[in-house]
Amino acid sequence: MSTGVQPRPTDNPETPLPPTSRTEPQLGPSRWNRFKRQASFRNVGALYILAAMFVIFSLWEPDTFLTVLTWRLLLDNQAISAIIAVAVVVPLSAGVIDLALGTEVGMGAIVVAWLITDKSVSVPVAFTLTLVIGAAIGVVVAGLIVKARIRSLIATLAMSSILIALINWLSGSEPINVVSSSFHTIATGELFGVVYPVYFAAGVSLIVWYVLEHSSFGRRVYATGANPDASRLAGVRTSRIILGATVTCGVLSAFAGLLTASQISTGDPTISANFLLPAIAAAFLGSTQFKGGRFNVAGTLVAVAVLAVGVEGLELGGAPVWTPDLFNGVVLLLAVGFAQMQRSPTRRTAAITRTIRSMGGSRKSETS
Amino acid sequence: MVPAPDDRADESGGITPLLRVRALSKTFAGTKALDDVCFDLHRGEVLAIVGQNGSGKSTLVKVLAGVHQADPGGEIDVSAVGRGARREQLHFIHQDLGLIEQLSTTENLDLSRRLGLRDLLPGGRRGEHERAALLVRRAGAAIDVRSPVARLSPAERTIVALARAMNGWPRPDGVLVLDEPTASFHSSEAQRLFDAIRHVRDAGAGVLFISHRLGEIRAIADRVIVLRDGCSVLEVPVDEADDATLVRAIVGSEINGRRERDASTFGNVRLKVVDLVGIRLAGVSLSVQAGEILGVSGVLGSGREELGSLLFGSVRRRSGSVEVDGKTLRAGDVADAIGAGMGLVPANRAQQGAVLLMNVRENLTLAGLQSVQRRFGWIPRRPERAEATRWARAVDLRPADPERPMAQLSGGNQQKVVLAKWLRTMPNVLVLDEPTAGVDVGAKVSIYELVRDAASQGTAVVISSSDTKELAEVCDRVVVLNGGCVVGELSGAALTEQAVLYMSFEVSAAAVAAS
Numbered sequence: 001m002s003t004g005v006q007p008r009p010t011d012n013p014e015t016p017l018p019p020t021s022r023t024e025p026q027l028g029p030s031r032w033n034r035f036k037r038q039a040s041f042r043n044v045g046a047l048y049i050l051a052a053m054f055v056i057f058s059l060w061e062p063d064t065f066l067t068v069l070t071w072r073l074l075l076d077n078q079a080i081s082a083i084i085a086v087a088v089v090v091p092l093s094a095g096v097i098d099l100a101l102g103t104e105v106g107m108g109a110i111v112v113a114w115l116i117t118d119k120s121v122s123v124p125v126a127f128t129l130t131l132v133i134g135a136a137i138g139v140v141v142a143g144l145i146v147k148a149r150i151r152s153l154i155a156t157l158a159m160s161s162i163l164i165a166l167i168n169w170l171s172g173s174e175p176i177n178v179v180s181s182s183f184h185t186i187a188t189g190e191l192f193g194v195v196y197p198v199y200f201a202a203g204v205s206l207i208v209w210y211v212l213e214h215s216s217f218g219r220r221v222y223a224t225g226a227n228p229d230a231s232r233l234a235g236v237r238t239s240r241i242i243l244g245a246t247v248t249c250g251v252l253s254a255f256a257g258l259l260t261a262s263q264i265s266t267g268d269p270t271i272s273a274n275f276l277l278p279a280i281a282a283a284f285l286g287s288t289q290f291k292g293g294r295f296n297v298a299g300t301l302v303a304v305a306v307l308a309v310g311v312e313g314l315e316l317g318g319a320p321v322w323t324p325d326l327f328n329g330v331v332l333l334l335a336v337g338f339a340q341m342q343r344s345p346t347r348r349t350a351a352i353t354r355t356i357r358s359m360g361g362s363r364k365s366e367t368s
Numbered sequence: 369m370v371p372a373p374d375d376r377a378d379e380s381g382g383i384t385p386l387l388r389v390r391a392l393s394k395t396f397a398g399t400k401a402l403d404d405v406c407f408d409l410h411r412g413e414v415l416a417i418v419g420q421n422g423s424g425k426s427t428l429v430k431v432l433a434g435v436h437q438a439d440p441g442g443e444i445d446v447s448a449v450g451r452g453a454r455r456e457q458l459h460f461i462h463q464d465l466g467l468i469e470q471l472s473t474t475e476n477l478d479l480s481r482r483l484g485l486r487d488l489l490p491g492g493r494r495g496e497h498e499r500a501a502l503l504v505r506r507a508g509a510a511i512d513v514r515s516p517v518a519r520l521s522p523a524e525r526t527i528v529a530l531a532r533a534m535n536g537w538p539r540p541d542g543v544l545v546l547d548e549p550t551a552s553f554h555s556s557e558a559q560r561l562f563d564a565i566r567h568v569r570d571a572g573a574g575v576l577f578i579s580h581r582l583g584e585i586r587a588i589a590d591r592v593i594v595l596r597d598g599c600s601v602l603e604v605p606v607d608e609a610d611d612a613t614l615v616r617a618i619v620g621s622e623i624n625g626r627r628e629r630d631a632s633t634f635g636n637v638r639l640k641v642v643d644l645v646g647i648r649l650a651g652v653s654l655s656v657q658a659g660e661i662l663g664v665s666g667v668l669g670s671g672r673e674e675l676g677s678l679l680f681g682s683v684r685r686r687s688g689s690v691e692v693d694g695k696t697l698r699a700g701d702v703a704d705a706i707g708a709g710m711g712l713v714p715a716n717r718a719q720q721g722a723v724l725l726m727n728v729r730e731n732l733t734l735a736g737l738q739s740v741q742r743r744f745g746w747i748p749r750r751p752e753r754a755e756a757t758r759w760a761r762a763v764d765l766r767p768a769d770p771e772r773p774m775a776q777l778s779g780g781n782q783q784k785v786v787l788a789k790w791l792r793t794m795p796n797v798l799v800l801d802e803p804t805a806g807v808d809v810g811a812k813v814s815i816y817e818l819v820r821d822a823a824s825q826g827t828a829v830v831i832s833s834s835d836t837k838e839l840a841e842v843c844d845r846v847v848v849l850n851g852g853c854v855v856g857e858l859s860g861a862a863l864t865e866q867a868v869l870y871m872s873f874e875v876s877a878a879a880v881a882a883s
Binding site for chain 2: 211219226227230
C-alpha cells in the first residue's frame, strides 16, 4: 500500500530499476538520470546542433562568422521571426493550426502603412488600430472554428486567401511608403546597440512563456489541444480558450507585421508568403525540445536560432540562394523524424522488458 | 461460388463438428479468464454463449480469433471450409463492425479483395453491384448495395458485415462468430438480423452467438452455454432451460458483500431528475439524497448508457429537468453542471475522462483549477505538486508520482486519477458511468471505497453500470431501465445481483417476444 511513494530513479517509469540503483543510495542515480534525461539528444537535440554548427562555421569561415556585426545583424533580423514563431505557438498548443499566420503578418504591415499614409492617422493611433484589427482577425478565425465548426486547417486556409485579397484591395497591389521618422524608429531605434524589436521579442516570449507554462489559462490551452472532449468535460470552456489563442496570435502577428513595415518604412503587399513556413517549422521543431512533444516557447526560440544560424553560416560560406529553403526543410524533417524514431522504439523496448520481467525476470533485459 | 465436393466431410457424414473446442484455458497474470472450456459447434446450429461482464465471453472470442494465445493443452479444431490460419477459418463479426460508413455496401464488400493493376481501369461497376447483391442475398436479405452504409439501419449494417464475412466461402458451412451483435439495436430491429442468421444456419453454417440478452437467445439459439468466472457452468438446449435456471447459472451463488447502510442517515434530495428525455431515454425521473448511492442498470440499448452524459449536460437533453440542490441545470451546459457541484466520470476514459498527453498532476487539477491558482492566473509549482501528491496518495495511485505521464498508467490507475479529479472538487453530485470498465480487481476495490467515502461525506452518487455485481455490491438502491424507461427499483434486502439481472433480462425478453 505504501510502496507507491518511494522515489523512482528511472527515467522511463515502465522499465525496471537499473541494477545499480539497488545497491547505491537512491539520490545519486536519481539526479544523474534526471540530468541524463534532460541533457539527452532527444530532449535538447537542437542545442547540440546549434553548438555543432557554431563550431563548424567558426572553423570554416572565422573571418566573417565570428564578427560582432554578423551576430548583431542576425539578432536584428531574427527578432521579428521570433515574435511570429512565438505567436503561432499559442494556437498550435490549443490544437489550432493557423495557416493564415503569414497573411495576418502581411495584413498588419499593410494596415499600419495604409492608416498612416492614406488616412493620415497619427502613429500611436495607427499602431493601436493595427493591433485591434489583428485581434479582430483572431476573433473571426475562432468563430469559424468554434461556431461554424470548420476545421482550423480549412478555416485558416480560407482566411489567408481572404486576407490576401484585402491586402491587395487596401494597397492596390502597390507598396505603400510611410514617410514618418517616428514610425521608422519603432523597428530601427537602438538601445545599448541592439534594435528595439529584439527587446520586443524578448518581452513577448517572456509573457507567452509565463502564460502558457505557469498560468491556469496556459494549462487550459494545453488541455484543449491535447484532448478537447475531456477538457470540456472537466469544465474547461474550450471555445473561449480557442478564442483567446487565436486572438493572441492575431495581435502578435499584426504587431510583427507592423514592425516589418516600420523596418523598411513601407507596407509591402507581397511579404505574407515569407512568414508562414519558417514560423511553423520553428514551432514544430521547438516542440521536440524540452517538453517531450509539447509546443513551447523556449524550444521555439532555440529552433529559430538553429534555423537562423544555419542559414547565415551557409550564406556566408557562399552557398547558393536556394540553400536556406533546403536547410529549413531538411532540419525540420530530421529533427521531428528523429524525435519520432527515438520515441517509438523506447516504448517497444519498454514493452518487451515488461513482458520478459513478467515471465520470470531475465537480467539481460535491463541493459536497454 | 459453386459448392465444391469435399471428401473428408462426406466421409464423416456431418458427425464431425465444425468447431471443436477442448480444455481451453487462458490465464492472465495468475487469474484464469477461461478455465477448461469445452464445446462443439455443429453444422446448422446456433450456439449461444452467455455470461456476465468478466465471465470470459470476450476472452473466449479473442482466443478463438487468435488475439490471445490459449494456455498450453487447449485444442481448437476447425473442420470448416477455408485454409490457412485459424482466424481465416472462423469468421468474426465484432460489435464494431469495421465497415466504412461513407462507402456503399458494394465498396465495403470489395475492400477485402486483393487489388491488382487491372483495378485501376474503369468499368466493371455493374458486375460489382451484382456480386454484392448476391452476397447479401446469401445472408437472406435484400439491401440497396449502392447506397452508403451510413444510411442503413444497424441491423442492415450487421447483415452487410455478415455478407462480408461469408464472402469467398467455397461452401455454405463455415463458422460465424457474432460478438454481441444486437448491442446497438432497438429490440424490434433484431428480428431482421435473426432472419439472416436463420437463413445462414439453414444453409449449413455454424453460428456462435455471444449475447447479454436472454430473450434473444430464446429467439435464435438452439443450444446455450453459460460461462461464469471462465468456466462453462451450464450447457443445455435452449428449450430445456427456463429463464430462472439461466439467471441462476449466470450469477452463481451470491455472496452479498454489501454493507447495508441506514437510509435514515441520508440527507436532503441533492439530485432531482424529472422526465429526462434523450435519444434513447424516454422520460426518466429519479431522485438521489445526500449520502445515497443510486445504481442504474439496464442492458445496452436501454438508455442507461446515455444517462450519465444527459445528467451532466455533455449530451444535450431533449426535455425534462435536472436539478442539483434545487437549482435547475441548463441543458447541454457542462460548465453549469460543474458550477452546481456535479462531476462526471465518463465511460470512455481515453476519449473523455483522461487527458492522456498530460501528466497526473495536470489531470488531477484540471477540474477546479481555480483552487490552485493565485493572482493573474499564476499556478505556483510547489503547492500544486503537493496537492497532486496528496490526492495521488489518497486514491492509492501506484506509484503515487504526480509527474508521471497519464498514458503510462494502467487503466485502473487512470480511472483513479479521473475519479480523484472530481473528488478534489468536493462534488455535491457525482455521476459515474461504467466506473470500473477495463479496471483491474485491485483498483476496483479502491474505487468502490472512494465512492463510499464520498457518499458518507454527503455526496449524492449515481453509478450507471452494466456490471450488475458491482451495482448490487456498492449501491443502496438500484433502478432498472429498459426501452428508455424505469421499469423497476430494488433496495434493501431485495437488492441482489440476481434480482437486478433478472429484472433487466426478463423485461428485455418480453420486448423481444413482443416484436
